[in-house]
Amino acid sequence: MxxxxxxxxxxxxxxxxxxxxxxxxxxLSNEAITILERALHDRPRRLTLEExxxxxxxxxxxxxxxxxxxxxxxxx
Numbered sequence: 001m002x003x004x005x006x007x008x009x010x011x012x013x014x015x016x017x018x019x020x021x022x023x024x025x026x027x028l029s030n031e032a033i034t035i036l037e038r039a040l041h042d043r044p045r046r047l048t049l050e051e052x053x054x055x056x057x058x059x060x061x062x063x064x065x066x067x068x069x070x071x072x073x074x075x076x
Contacts, residue, residue, distance in 0.1 A: 021031035047055075 016037075017028060017031060021028050024031060024034075026034065
């Protein structure tokens with residue numbers, strides 16, 4: 001199995017990782033693997049251009065005046 005060496009890990013970050021690993025009853029390595037798996041697998045994938053075009057034509061929900069007003073209120 002491949003390995004990973006992290007050089008110059010800030011001591012504050014190391015302490016947070018150690019505390020989190022201890023709280024989850026894991027080793028430092030297992031805790032780091034868990035964090036990396038979640039960070040890399042939980043991200044939604046980017047839409048393709050075809051999917052974006054399809055959503056423009058057939059949106060998931062209709063654009064209502066209430067949605068527009070809410071967006072303006074939030075300055076989006």
